[in-house]
Amino acid sequence: MIEKIKAYIASSISDLQPEEIDVHDDLLGSGIIDSLGMMKLVVFIEAELNVKIPDADMVVEHFMTLGSIMDYLSKREDVHLNQD
Numbered sequence: 001m002i003e004k005i006k007a008y009i010a011s012s013i014s015d016l017q018p019e020e021i022d023v024h025d026d027l028l029g030s031g032i033i034d035s036l037g038m039m040k041l042v043v044f045i046e047a048e049l050n051v052k053i054p055d056a057d058m059v060v061e062h063f064m065t066l067g068s069i070m071d072y073l074s075k076r077e078d079v080h081l082n083q084d
Helices: 002-013 035-049 066-075
Strands: none
Touching: 002 035, 002 066, 035 066
16 A cells, blocks of 8 residues: 555655655654645555545654554554555
């Protein structure tokens, strides 16, 4: 899933290539994506995984980095991540 997220960011939100996005990069703080891009990313994740991310879970800690996104998703019982 992390590679799908990187590819989506690169193709739809940022000018970066997927390999330029590190798992620890601060997505908002470093300017990789802006707040609108973050909302697009959440919609993409919801569609890819066929889940709804509750408003209460829309916090910086869950979406700051690719690593934090994957940590958040892996803790959800309704999400089954592929290893890609």
